[in-house]
Structure formats: structure tokens, C-alpha cells
Amino acid sequence: MEIENTESTGRLQPALVHGLAVAIMVACMAEISGSHFNPPFTLAIYLCGGMELNMVAPYLVSQLVGGVLGAAMAKAMTSRENFYKASGAAFALLQTDSDIGAAVFGEVAMTCLVTMVVLLGAVNTTTRSPMVPFMVGCTVIINILAGGDVSGTCLNPARAFGPAIVHNYWVYHWVYWVGPITGGLIAAVLVRLLLGDRKIRLILK
Amino acid sequence: MEIENTESTGRLQPALVHGLAVAIMVACMAEISGSHFNPPFTLAIYLCGGMELNMVAPYLVSQLVGGVLGAAMAKAMTSRENFYKASGAAFALLQTDSDIGAAVFGEVAMTCLVTMVVLLGAVNTTTRSPMVPFMVGCTVIINILAGGDVSGTCLNPARAFGPAIVHNYWVYHWVYWVGPITGGLIAAVLVRLLLGDRKIRLILK
Amino acid sequence: MEIENTESTGRLQPALVHGLAVAIMVACMAEISGSHFNPPFTLAIYLCGGMELNMVAPYLVSQLVGGVLGAAMAKAMTSRENFYKASGAAFALLQTDSDIGAAVFGEVAMTCLVTMVVLLGAVNTTTRSPMVPFMVGCTVIINILAGGDVSGTCLNPARAFGPAIVHNYWVYHWVYWVGPITGGLIAAVLVRLLLGDRKIRLILK
Amino acid sequence: MEIENTESTGRLQPALVHGLAVAIMVACMAEISGSHFNPPFTLAIYLCGGMELNMVAPYLVSQLVGGVLGAAMAKAMTSRENFYKASGAAFALLQTDSDIGAAVFGEVAMTCLVTMVVLLGAVNTTTRSPMVPFMVGCTVIINILAGGDVSGTCLNPARAFGPAIVHNYWVYHWVYWVGPITGGLIAAVLVRLLLGDRKIRLILK
Numbered sequence: 001m002e003i004e005n006t007e008s009t010g011r012l013q014p015a016l017v018h019g020l021a022v023a024i025m026v027a028c029m030a031e032i033s034g035s036h037f038n039p040p041f042t043l044a045i046y047l048c049g050g051m052e053l054n055m056v057a058p059y060l061v062s063q064l065v066g067g068v069l070g071a072a073m074a075k076a077m078t079s080r081e082n083f084y085k086a087s088g089a090a091f092a093l094l095q096t097d098s099d100i101g102a103a104v105f106g107e108v109a110m111t112c113l114v115t116m117v118v119l120l121g122a123v124n125t126t127t128r129s130p131m132v133p134f135m136v137g138c139t140v141i142i143n144i145l146a147g148g149d150v151s152g153t154c155l156n157p158a159r160a161f162g163p164a165i166v167h168n169y170w171v172y173h174w175v176y177w178v179g180p181i182t183g184g185l186i187a188a189v190l191v192r193l194l195l196g197d198r199k200i201r202l203i204l205k
Numbered sequence: 206m207e208i209e210n211t212e213s214t215g216r217l218q219p220a221l222v223h224g225l226a227v228a229i230m231v232a233c234m235a236e237i238s239g240s241h242f243n244p245p246f247t248l249a250i251y252l253c254g255g256m257e258l259n260m261v262a263p264y265l266v267s268q269l270v271g272g273v274l275g276a277a278m279a280k281a282m283t284s285r286e287n288f289y290k291a292s293g294a295a296f297a298l299l300q301t302d303s304d305i306g307a308a309v310f311g312e313v314a315m316t317c318l319v320t321m322v323v324l325l326g327a328v329n330t331t332t333r334s335p336m337v338p339f340m341v342g343c344t345v346i347i348n349i350l351a352g353g354d355v356s357g358t359c360l361n362p363a364r365a366f367g368p369a370i371v372h373n374y375w376v377y378h379w380v381y382w383v384g385p386i387t388g389g390l391i392a393a394v395l396v397r398l399l400l401g402d403r404k405i406r407l408i409l410k
Numbered sequence: 411m412e413i414e415n416t417e418s419t420g421r422l423q424p425a426l427v428h429g430l431a432v433a434i435m436v437a438c439m440a441e442i443s444g445s446h447f448n449p450p451f452t453l454a455i456y457l458c459g460g461m462e463l464n465m466v467a468p469y470l471v472s473q474l475v476g477g478v479l480g481a482a483m484a485k486a487m488t489s490r491e492n493f494y495k496a497s498g499a500a501f502a503l504l505q506t507d508s509d510i511g512a513a514v515f516g517e518v519a520m521t522c523l524v525t526m527v528v529l530l531g532a533v534n535t536t537t538r539s540p541m542v543p544f545m546v547g548c549t550v551i552i553n554i555l556a557g558g559d560v561s562g563t564c565l566n567p568a569r570a571f572g573p574a575i576v577h578n579y580w581v582y583h584w585v586y587w588v589g590p591i592t593g594g595l596i597a598a599v600l601v602r603l604l605l606g607d608r609k610i611r612l613i614l615k
Numbered sequence: 616m617e618i619e620n621t622e623s624t625g626r627l628q629p630a631l632v633h634g635l636a637v638a639i640m641v642a643c644m645a646e647i648s649g650s651h652f653n654p655p656f657t658l659a660i661y662l663c664g665g666m667e668l669n670m671v672a673p674y675l676v677s678q679l680v681g682g683v684l685g686a687a688m689a690k691a692m693t694s695r696e697n698f699y700k701a702s703g704a705a706f707a708l709l710q711t712d713s714d715i716g717a718a719v720f721g722e723v724a725m726t727c728l729v730t731m732v733v734l735l736g737a738v739n740t741t742t743r744s745p746m747v748p749f750m751v752g753c754t755v756i757i758n759i760l761a762g763g764d765v766s767g768t769c770l771n772p773a774r775a776f777g778p779a780i781v782h783n784y785w786v787y788h789w790v791y792w793v794g795p796i797t798g799g800l801i802a803a804v805l806v807r808l809l810l811g812d813r814k815i816r817l818i819l820k
Contacts, residue, residue, distance in 0.1 A: 021347050027340050120643040127647060130336075131748070135642050135643070141635055150692065221422075228548060423626065423760050426756065427761050437736070438735045
């Protein structure tokens with residue numbers, strides 16, 4: 001919702017807004033829902049044994065519904081122009097096919113990083129930390145500051161899906177499904193094979 | 206008291222000042238007074254069973270007195286022009302009736318969010334967290350960054366009341382009572398019906 | 411040491427540098443020295459029963475020596491012009507006698523606030539918190555952001571003393587002794603009479 | 616990776632990106648590897664009895680390999696010009712021999728500070744703290760804000776080594792080995808002689 005960024009603050013405002021919002025939501029909802037609002041997180045948590053298979057689909061559906069509700073509320077609240085600017089990188093950043101390679105790679109790498117923080121901070125027993133809400137939030141902040149102009153730092157298909165539905169605009173939309181989900185899967189594989197503790201790691205026990 | 210913001214930092218300075226001040230005050234006073242300095246918080250905490258009815262009025266009176274004292278101190282300390290700029294959105298942002306709808310909606314939505322963080326972080330047993338001062342402070346930061354130009358992000362009738370008394374200026378003042386209190390009540394209802402634990406939730410036990 | 415602030419970031423850089431430096435030093439040294447690097451803190455902690463009388467003088471001397479060493483190191487490390495800019499508000503901000511009233515009041519009010527956070531977060535038993543390093547650091551951040559142009563937000567006579575010795579420049583130097591020490595004493599009185607727990611409070615037990 | 620800093624935000628963006636990235640990595644990996652990604656940290660931790668001698672070389676090799684992999688990934692991901700800008704101070708800041716004295720001194724002083732925080736926050740028993748990831752991260756932030764234009768605030772030979780390999784550019788490269796390692800050694804000496812607890816201190820027991 002960083003609808004009024006002034007140019008001169010660079011990406012500091014959107015980075016802080018998104019990162020701190022994630023931190024607060026994770027902290028508030030951890031004991032209520034587990035606080036995963038992002039399909040790649042849900043898939044990676046399931047693959048690392050952190051949730052049951054039958055809960056995966058309800059989570060994914062809730063995330064997409066949440067994305068659409070959020071986009072609709074933002075539309076109701078702001079001017080046409082500001083809402084368009086806040087609709088995400090598929091609308092503003094990606095203009096030609098030549099940008100796609102870097103954007104997909106950026107989404108993969110950055111979603112992999114933040115999913116790894118989620119898995120290590122909240123699922124993996126030896127590395128679990130009460131600071132995980134702020135660790136995940138800070139990872140979002142650095143991803144936006146470092147990679148904002150590579151891919152728009154979406155990291156979440158549900159966040160891309162909402163504005164896409166509201167605008168009925170699907171150009172480059174697949175980038176924000178393929179990138180984040182690939183990144184989440186790579187994070188799950190890294191934790192299962194390398195970084196996880198004995199309980200989670202499948203090899204080298 | 207963000208009386209000397211430079212244009213070029215956008216809303217980063219006021220957001221950090223207000224958010225961190227809230228975090229510190231909540232942390233320092235939690236064991237002394239419960240740290241609710243805002244009428245919507247007091248009402249919502251009472252409605253969720255977090256305090257006795259006979260304490261509600263003394264809290265509300267203290268909050269309003271505090272708002273007036275704060276405004277008077279700021280007036281003593283700063284130049285006429287800077288004090289006017291710091292007096293809040295009713296003085297500077299709302300200029301025509303056409304702005305009111307969005308301002309009220311913004312105050313409702315943002316106060317609802319921050320009150321929900323207060324209720325989940327400090328009242329609701331399963332989600333209570335020692336990090337609640339920083340969670341509330343960060344919510345204030347994101348509200349100011351995201352919604353500062355929609356409503357001025359007051360969220361607190363006592364903060365609006367102080368400068369209104371000192372200037373004897375009441376235009377659009379009601380916006381900062383109706384918006385925040387409605388938002389606080391919605392948060393209390395959401396926690397009582399949906400988000401609270403068994404002890405707080407009235408239904409679906 | 412915020413010797414290279416660009417104009418366009420307002421006071422964000424000096425605020426973050428000073429506030430976070432205080433947080434880190436307090437966190438690192440708490441178990442070694444108690445982490446009070448500031449005469450008003452030492453006086454207020456003594457007045458609230460947090461340290462023995464015979465330790466007060468050694469702390470004050472160490473603080474002043476530290477201030478001089480810091481100023482000398484900064485002089486060695488930076489250009490003449492940058493060092494002058496970093497020498498504090500007595501050198502740059504206070505230019506005429508008409509600024510003094512507000513500067514003294516600002517130093518009193520802001521040092522009172524940060525000393526209160528120190529006393530409540532580190533000395534007073536019921537409100538003590540492991541987050542106290544970050545609470546004190548954040549109070550420094552908000553003081554610099556909110557009051558930087560009122561008094562330069564020194565808050566610490568030792569920090570003023572160092573550059574004054576190195577430059578042998580004593581104009582308005584007394585402001586940064588009278589203001590902070592008065593503020594620290596008021597904080598100690600408030601905690602002793604009003605905010606402290608039964609053990610610390612002298613009245614209303 | 617702060618490849619897209621706008622001029623107007625000064626050093627706030629690189630400071631936050633690097634500092635928060637360090638905080639997150641330290642928090643995630645503490646139980647997996649001990650989270651030291653920097654040769655001076657490894658040497659100082661070994662000298663203070665925090666690790667076995669036979670682990671020192673594997674850590675140093677991993678750090679250098681990590682530096683090269685990171686530089687190679689950044690090269691793959693960004694434009695030639697942006698990659699060059701992100702390659703560090705040896706490429707951009709140090710232009711003449713007259714800058715070297717201050718740069719070496721800056722690297723020594725700042726690496727000494729951050730290594731001291733690592734040793735006190737993670738190795739020294741009486742001062743150990745669960746907040747150490749954020750303490751180290753915040754020290755990086757203040758080092759970049761305060762000393763960014765003195766030496767480029769590298770603090771880590773591995774971070775300098777990566778881009779030097781990838782560009783095959785070795786001018787002034789030694790500065791970022793001599794400075795940080797000297798700083799780390801001084802920190803270890805200070806902790807061993809002065810700041811450490813009885814178990815670590817070699818004298819004055």
C-alpha cells in the first residue's frame with residue numbers, strides 16, 4: 001500500500017512498510033494460523049514436515065482470497081492513479097520480454113532467501129527463534145531494497161493475483177507464480193538436504 | 206512532535222518518531238499503567254475483558270488531559286509556525302468536505318489494525334508476546350507511511366483533542382473521534398468473534 | 411560521528427547512528443560496567459538507589475575522559491571541516507542568546523525522557539526489561555528526530571565536553587551541563603515520587 | 616547488493632541492507648555453523664577460546680569461497696555497470712595513495728568495534744545475549760553510516776576477495792585484508808586483557 005512514496009526516499013518507504021507489516025502479521029497470527037500468507041511458504045513448510053497435506057489447499061485458497069480482498073480494499077480507498085502505482089511490478093516494472101530473465105531469477109533468489117528464513121526460524125527445531133517475525137520482516141526489507149528494480153520484489157503469487165483480478169490484467173503474471181514457487185521449493189530442498197537438523201534432514205544424518 | 210521534517214525524507218521521520226515513541230512508552234509503562242494512552246485501546250481492552258468497567262472513565266480522562274498537556278508543552282517549546290504544522294491532520298490535511306470519506310475510512314481501518322495488534326499482543330492469552338511494544342510501534346510506523354496522506358494517521362482522539370483545545374479549532378475534529386473509535390470497536394468485535402482464544406471468543410468455542 | 415550526512419536525508423542518519431550506537435554499547439557493556447556513559451544517568455541511578463555513592467565520582471571521571479578520547483580520535487580520523495561539523499550543537503546550532511531558552515528547555519525535556527527510560531528499564535524492578543538497550547537507543551533516535559533543531563540533542567555533558575576541550579571552545583558549553591543534568595534530576599524525582607515501584611518510591615506506598 | 620541506491624537517501628539504503636542481512640544470517644545460522652562469515656571474526660573467536668584450531672582453516676576457506684560465489688551471482692543478476700558499482704570501495708572509493716591512511720585506520724577501528732560486539736555478545740559468558748544477531752547487524756549499520764566515505768566500510772576480506780577475483784582487479788585489495796584483520800586482532804586482545812569475564816580474561820582475575 002505504499003501509495004504515496006516520494007521519489008527522494010528511494011525504496012526505503014515501501015521496504016519498511018512491507019517488511020514491518022509482515023513482521024507484525026507474523027507475530028500476531030503465529031498462534032492462530034501459523035502466519036503463512038504466501039503460497040511458497042505453505043508449500044515449503046509442508047515439504048519440510050511442518051504441516052499436514054490436507055491443510056495445504058485451504059491455506060492456498062485463503063491466501064488467494066486474501067490477495068483479492070486486499071486489492072479490492074486498496075482500490076476502494078485510493079485514487080485510480082495511486083492504486084495503479086501500487087498494483088505491483090507486473091504493471092509498472094516489466095515492460096519488455098528482455099526484462100523477464102532477470103525478474104524470474106530475482107524472484108527465485110529472493111523468495112528462496114525469505115522461505116529459508118521462515119523454515120529455519122519457525123520450522124527447524126534447532127534454529128527456531130522467538131525473533132522469527134522480525135527476521136522474516138527484515139528479510140523482506142532487504143529484498144525490496146536490494147532487488148526492487150530487478151523484479152519488483154513480489155515474492156508472493158497471492159499478492160500478484162489480487163491486483164491482476166481487480167484490473168483483469170494478466171501480462172507477465174506468470175512470472176510471479178513461477179519465480180516465487182521455484183524459490184520456495186529450492187529453499188525446502190536446501191533445508192531437507194543440507195541446513196535442517198537431524199529430524200528434518202533426509203541425508204547425512 | 207515531528208516539527209522539522211524536511212520534505213525530502215517523505216514520511217520516514219514522522220513515522221519513526223511516532224512509532225518508536227509509542228514502542229518506548231508502551232514498554233516503560235506496561236507494568237505501571239498497562240500502557241494504553243488511546244481511548245479506542247481502552248474501550249477495546251474493556252470490551253475484551255482486559256480491564257474493569259470502573260477504570261475506563263479514569264483512563265479516558267487521563268488520556269485527554271495528557272493530550273492537552275502535550276499540546277501545551279509543544280506550544281511552549283516551538284515556534285508558532287512549527288507548532289501549527291505539528292497540530293495534526295485536521296489543521297493541515299483536510300481542506301474540503303470531499304476529503305472526509307477517505308479520511309474517516311482510513312482512520313477506521315488503521316485504528317482497527319493497531320487495536321487488533323494491541324488486543325492480540327497484550328490481552329489475548331495465546332498470542333500475547335513480550336515484543337508487543339515493538340509490534341504496536343511498528344504498526345504505527347506502517348500506518349503513517351501507508352496512510353499518512355489519506356487521513357493524517359491520527360488514530361487517537363486524545364492526540365487530536367490536545368491541539369484542538371490549545372488552538373480552539375474544531376473543524377473536522379469529529380473525524381478523529383468517529384474514525385478511531387469505530388476502528389477500535391471493530392477490532393474488539395473481530396477478536397471477540399473470530400481471532401481470540403477460547404477464553405475471549407464468544408462463539409465457535 | 412555522523413560526519414558525512416547528506417542534506418536530503420534530514421536527521422535520519424545522525425538519529426540512527428547515535429541511537430543504534432547507544433543500543434549496542436548498552437547491550438554489550440551492561441554486565442561489565444552497567445552501561446552508563448552519561449553523567450545525568452549516573453546521578454539519577456545513584457539517586458534511585460541503583461549504585462553506591464563511592465562509585466559516582468569514578469564513573470563521572472571515566473565519562474569525561476571517554477568524551478575527550480572520542481573527540482581526539484574523531485579529530486585524528488577526519489578532515490578539519492568534517493570534525494568541526496561533528497563537534498556538536500554548541501559549535502553549529504546556538505548562534506545567539508535568543509536560542510538559549512529553547513535549547514535549555516529541549517535538553518531538560520529530552521534528557522528527562524531518556525533518563526526515565528533508563529531508570530524504568532534498568533533500575534526499577536517491576537518495569538525492568540531485557541529490551542532496555544533498544545528502548546534507550548530508540549529514545550535517542552526519537553529525541554534527535556524530534557528535537558534536533560531545538561537544542562542539537564546532546565543530552566550528555568561528556569559528549570559536549572570532549573569537543574570543547576579539543577577545540578578549547580567554551581561558548582554556550584554550560585547549556586549542555588545545565589540542561590541534561592536538570593533533566594536527569596527531574597527524571598529521578600519522578601521515579602522516586604510517582605513512577606517507581608514500592609521499593610523505589612518514597613511516598614504513596 | 617545495494618545496486619540501485621538513489622543519491623538522495625545517502626547511505627541509509629546500503630547501511631540497512633547490509634546490517635539487516637547480517638542480522639538475519641547470524642540469527643538463522645547460529646545453531647548450524649556459529650554464523651561467522653568473516654575471517655577476522657573467526658580469528659578473534661579462536662583467540663578468545665570460542666572454537667578449536669582445526670576448524671579455523673575450513674571456516675576461512677568457506678568464507679572466501681562464499682565471497683567468490685556471491686560476487687559471481689551478483690554479476691549474473693545485474694547489469695555490468697551496477698555490478699561494478701557494487702564491487703566495493705577498492706573499485707570506487709580509493710583513488711589515490713593519499714586516501715589509504717584513513718581507509719586502513721577506518722577499517723581497523725570499525726572491524727575492531729564489530730568484532731568486539733561479536734565476542735561480547737556471542738562468546739564471553741557474562742555478556743552473551745540472545746539479541747546478538749541484531750546487535751551485530753546494528754553495528755554494521757552504524758559503521759556504514761558513520762564511516763562509509765572513509766574506507767567504504769568493507770570490514771570483511773572475503774567480501775573484498777569475491778569481486779577482486781571476478782574482476783581480476785587487485786589494486787588496493789590489501790587494504791581490506793590488513794585493516795579488518797588488524798581490527799579483529801585488537802578486539803580479541805581487548806577482550807582477553809580487559810573486557811572479558813574471568814574465564815576469558817588472561818590478567819586481573
